[in-house]
Amino acid sequence: MTDADAALKNMKGYRQSLKGALEDNFLRQTLDKFAVQYRANRTMIFADMNERELIAEIADAKDESMERLEELYEQFRAEAGKKGVIVHRAATAKEANDLICRIAKENNVRKIIKSKSMTAEEIHLNHALEADGLEVVETDLGEWIIQLRHEGPTHMVMPAIHLSRHQVADTFSEKTRTAQDSDISKLVKVARHQLRARFAEADMGISGANFALADTGTIGVCTNEGNGRLTTTLPRVHVAIAGIDKLAPNLHDALRIIRVLPRNATAQAITTYVSWITGATDNSVNPDRRKVFHVVFLDNGRSALLKDPKCREVLRCVRCGACANVCPVYRLVGGHRMGYVYIGAIGLILTYFFHGHDRAKNLVQNCIGCEACKDVCAAGIDLPGIIQEIRARLNEEQGSPATSSLLAAVLANRKLFHTLLRFGKWAQKPVQSGQFIRHLPEIFASGQGFRALPAISPKPFRSQFADLQVKADGSPRVGLFAGCAQDFVYPEHLRAAVRLLTAKGAAVEFPQGQSCCGLPVQMMGERAAAEKTAAGNVRAFEAAKVDYVATLCASCASHMKAHYLELTSSDPALRASAEKFLAKIVDLSSLLFNVLKFSADDFRNRGDKAAYHSPCHLCRGLGVVKEPRNLLNLAGQHVESPEEDVCCGFGGTYSLKFPEISSTLLAHKLDGVEASGAEYLVTDCPGCVMQLKGGEEKRGRKVKVEHMAEFLLRNLK
Amino acid sequence: MPGPVNQAAVELYSAKAKPASIVVTTVKSLDEALEYAVKVCQDKEKAKPLLDVPGDARKTLAAPAVSDEVFAALAKKVEGKDMELVRSGLRDHLAGLDVGFSVADLAIAETATAVLECEKEDDRLAAMICETHVVALSKSKIVMTSYDAEPFLAKALSRERNFTAFISGPSRTADIERVLTLGVHGPLEMHVALVED
Numbered sequence: 001m002t003d004a005d006a007a008l009k010n011m012k013g014y015r016q017s018l019k020g021a022l023e024d025n026f027l028r029q030t031l032d033k034f035a036v037q038y039r040a041n042r043t044m045i046f047a048d049m050n051e052r053e054l055i056a057e058i059a060d061a062k063d064e065s066m067e068r069l070e071e072l073y074e075q076f077r078a079e080a081g082k083k084g085v086i087v088h089r090a091a092t093a094k095e096a097n098d099l100i101c102r103i104a105k106e107n108n109v110r111k112i113i114k115s116k117s118m119t120a121e122e123i124h125l126n127h128a129l130e131a132d133g134l135e136v137v138e139t140d141l142g143e144w145i146i147q148l149r150h151e152g153p154t155h156m157v158m159p160a161i162h163l164s165r166h167q168v169a170d171t172f173s174e175k176t177r178t179a180q181d182s183d184i185s186k187l188v189k190v191a192r193h194q195l196r197a198r199f200a201e202a203d204m205g206i207s208g209a210n211f212a213l214a215d216t217g218t219i220g221v222c223t224n225e226g227n228g229r230l231t232t233t234l235p236r237v238h239v240a241i242a243g244i245d246k247l248a249p250n251l252h253d254a255l256r257i258i259r260v261l262p263r264n265a266t267a268q269a270i271t272t273y274v275s276w277i278t279g280a281t282d283n284s285v286n287p288d289r290r291k292v293f294h295v296v297f298l299d300n301g302r303s304a305l306l307k308d309p310k311c312r313e314v315l316r317c318v319r320c321g322a323c324a325n326v327c328p329v330y331r332l333v334g335g336h337r338m339g340y341v342y343i344g345a346i347g348l349i350l351t352y353f354f355h356g357h358d359r360a361k362n363l364v365q366n367c368i369g370c371e372a373c374k375d376v377c378a379a380g381i382d383l384p385g386i387i388q389e390i391r392a393r394l395n396e397e398q399g400s401p402a403t404s405s406l407l408a409a410v411l412a413n414r415k416l417f418h419t420l421l422r423f424g425k426w427a428q429k430p431v432q433s434g435q436f437i438r439h440l441p442e443i444f445a446s447g448q449g450f451r452a453l454p455a456i457s458p459k460p461f462r463s464q465f466a467d468l469q470v471k472a473d474g475s476p477r478v479g480l481f482a483g484c485a486q487d488f489v490y491p492e493h494l495r496a497a498v499r500l501l502t503a504k505g506a507a508v509e510f511p512q513g514q515s516c517c518g519l520p521v522q523m524m525g526e527r528a529a530a531e532k533t534a535a536g537n538v539r540a541f542e543a544a545k546v547d548y549v550a551t552l553c554a555s556c557a558s559h560m561k562a563h564y565l566e567l568t569s570s571d572p573a574l575r576a577s578a579e580k581f582l583a584k585i586v587d588l589s590s591l592l593f594n595v596l597k598f599s600a601d602d603f604r605n606r607g608d609k610a611a612y613h614s615p616c617h618l619c620r621g622l623g624v625v626k627e628p629r630n631l632l633n634l635a636g637q638h639v640e641s642p643e644e645d646v647c648c649g650f651g652g653t654y655s656l657k658f659p660e661i662s663s664t665l666l667a668h669k670l671d672g673v674e675a676s677g678a679e680y681l682v683t684d685c686p687g688c689v690m691q692l693k694g695g696e697e698k699r700g701r702k703v704k705v706e707h708m709a710e711f712l713l714r715n716l717k
Numbered sequence: 718m719p720g721p722v723n724q725a726a727v728e729l730y731s732a733k734a735k736p737a738s739i740v741v742t743t744v745k746s747l748d749e750a751l752e753y754a755v756k757v758c759q760d761k762e763k764a765k766p767l768l769d770v771p772g773d774a775r776k777t778l779a780a781p782a783v784s785d786e787v788f789a790a791l792a793k794k795v796e797g798k799d800m801e802l803v804r805s806g807l808r809d810h811l812a813g814l815d816v817g818f819s820v821a822d823l824a825i826a827e828t829a830t831a832v833l834e835c836e837k838e839d840d841r842l843a844a845m846i847c848e849t850h851v852v853a854l855s856k857s858k859i860v861m862t863s864y865d866a867e868p869f870l871a872k873a874l875s876r877e878r879n880f881t882a883f884i885s886g887p888s889r890t891a892d893i894e895r896v897l898t899l900g901v902h903g904p905l906e907m908h909v910a911l912v913e914d
């Protein structure tokens with residue numbers, strides 16, 4: 001077991017390794033640069049196509065293929081078999097390794113060359129082959145570098161992204177016993193030279209396969225370097241290994257995926273090479289000039305996944321790596337801390353399914369839920385949703401951590417929760433200083449010094465609403481969904497919203513039966529509590545005859561929209577009611593701009609310069625992008641700052657669990673905002689306000705943080 | 718069976734070839750494409766041997782995948798020049814080949830992809846182990862999208878033995894510090910001679 005492996009299995013070790021990564025300047029700079037360039041390049045390369053439509057098509061086609069998997073497998077086996085290909089199926093990693101070792105032995109193989117295959121990494125094929133006395137050389141440049149360094153890949157497409165040219169030069173110098181220059185083009189030539197000899201002498205080539213086409217028994221391999229072509233051409237034996245999920249009915253499915261895969265992976269229109277191999281092709285080494293060609297399909301838990309309705313869409317994955325490319329956590333800590341073999345959002349997930357719950361239990365906590373991965377996934381997989389599902393399963397299997405069960409118990413009981421929150425304002429007294437909590441009790445305090453935490457308000461909004469004496473008539477009729485953060489911490493946001501809504505003639509209601517939306521327990525994987533809170537809120541709004549349910553918290557809205565139907569599905573009447581409730585939910589900015597039609601005439605625009613933080617759950621969760629920025633320009637002046645839609649690092653309880661990452665994301669965000677020259681930083685989510693305001697408090701309040709409702713009200717005529 | 722030329726596809730192909738680092742030239746005939754390949758070979762520096770065996774004494778141009786007639790025409794053009802022309806046994810040239818010459822069976826404009834059916838080992842190696850890959854491409858064989866190439870591909874893939882390659886530029890990597898570098902295991906350069914007829 002490697003150190004990295006050991007570190008995954010206990011939280012302390014894992015956090016230690018995260019800290020180590022955060023201190024690796026080269027890694028941080030590389031991944032930072034990559035994240036920014038990747039986004040820009042990706043946008044450009046998708047410019048002339050309908051990305052959403054294509055991704056939806058891929059998702060559907062993949063689902064359909066998975067439905068027919070057994071049939072496709074039989075068809076592939078029959079077709080390829082007719083053409084002289086030997087097709088195998090391995091149930092487990094061990095079976096696959098044994099099988100490939102046996103193929104090597106039967107063909108008197110001594111030397112093997114490999115082109116890149118994540119499936120081979122998944123089963124640690126090299127170890128098995130080497131243990132059998134075989135010589136294995138990786139030929140993908142990145143894979144070769146990490147093989148020489150005895151490391152695992154840190155990215156699915158760019159396995160050596162964590163290394164500098166100097167490190168590579170050192171590795172090559174050692175390998176060639178000659179000092180090598182760190183000039184990149186020279187290093188690439190060293191690899192060309194060194195590896196050509198390996199190609200020439202190899203008896204067997206092992207490749208992966210991006211596609212296995214059932215109707216013609218063809219495999220398709222995408223590469224850029226050309227090593228895949230030599231690997232499948234020169235040696236007399238070729239073994240292709242692929243997950244059974246790579247089966248597709250025909251070429252059309254593959255061509256469709258190729259329209260997205262390289263664009264998503266490296267922002268290329270297509271990989272330099274795509275090779276389609278059918279049958280036992282020409283090979284001059286064998287006396288009959290026929291290549292010995294084996295295809296090994298690996299199951300290793302995939303057919304079980306197929307029977308798992310909540311997680312089966314994982315099998316759609318085409319291994320483009322984009323979910324890592326856009327992940328704010330990956331960007332900070334790199335691949336070895338974001339997956340055991342597979343990396344990024346899909347890595348967290350596949351570690352659980354392929355490599356043991358023990359290795360996954362800490363990893364799956366390290367997702368902040370920003371949905372950036374889901375937004376770009378080539379196969380439209382709900383990655384954060386599945387990560388939450390896995391947390392729930394781990395809780396069931398291994399018991400919930402004490403804090404999580406306590407929170408679940410409290411949130412499932414509205415009255416208890418609210419009573420505790422009311423008492424909280426007394427409990428915090430000795431530690432409170434003005435609006436902020438001065439010192440946290442020791443148990444919560446570790447690593448939390450990077451931001452001030454807000455104090456619980458002396459009087460929650462639910463007790464203030466009656467005093468506001470809102471007129472009961474008016475149009476449209478708006479029901480306010482408060483969410484706990486605003487109800488108990490920032491009632492002023494809600495008061496501002498009421499004033500804005502009534503200024504335009506709306507009637508506002510506040511159903512008292514509402515409670516926490518349930519997102520925190522959902523994130524922690526406490527399913528029963530999530531169901532109970534969902535039912536409570538749906539019922540609370542049943543009686544209110546409102547046209548809209550307005551939220552000032554993007555996280556509440558997107559959680560309710562994404563999960564309430566499923567959370568109420570055990571009771572058809574409740575589910576029907578939930579459907580009506582969800583159709584009315586709208587975020588405040590959209591309501592003000594699109595429905596109440598706020599215009600420049602409504603504001604006294606003093607040109608307040610405001611940067612905007614686009615909450616994950618608003619821009620990706622609800623797809624709201626223009627409205628908040630339009631509103632800012634009506635009431636003030638929107639000043640652009642870098643990466644407005646990258647997570648601020650809050651993520652609810654995430655920031656308590658991984659303060660080192662949360663604080664780094666926050667610092668990045670505030671650096672950008674402060675440099676933009678804005679006086680205000682406005683956002684649409686109380687969680688983000690908490691994070692950003694707490695951070696600015698510690699940094700000396702260079703920028704004033706406000707919720708959209710406050711900013712607009714301050715400038716209202 | 719050369720069909721009519723799709724002018725829009727030719728233009729799109731040329732536009733997409735540039736960012737893919739493909740050098741595109743227009744020639745009048747296949748014969749001119751051969752001349753172009755010989756010239757490229759003449760002008761380039763001799764390939765440095767990659768194996769610890771004595772490399773070929775002269776520059777080498779390989780054209781295994783052409784008809785007898787075309788090969789004879791090529792042999793004529795090479796005559797008297799300081800280069801060797803080979804048609805088979807490319808495995809003996811793994812140390813380094815200067816130019817590989819291929820004729821594209823089809824091309825996909827939207828990604829500047831040349832499609833080569835190359836089941837024979839020599840045909841494949843010519844495109845893999847050379848330093849410069851020269852491809853003759855009839856304008857009439859360019860289609861717009863990969864979906865438009867499906868009828869051709871379906872036929873190719875249904876054969877008993879087939880290796881069909883999509884090639885969209887010289888071999889490339891960005892595995893060290895994400896810096897794009899051309900010529901890892903395959904060609905350092907790719908030239909396409911667009912043939913008019």
Ligand code: SF4
Nearest residue numbers: 327367368370371373
């Ligand atoms: S939701 Fe965000 S933090 Fe979680 S894996 Fe996806 S990109 Fe990373």
Ligand code: SF4
Nearest residue numbers: 317318320321323377
């Ligand atoms: S999960 Fe989606 S984004 Fe991630 S590698 Fe798979 S297809 Fe790509």
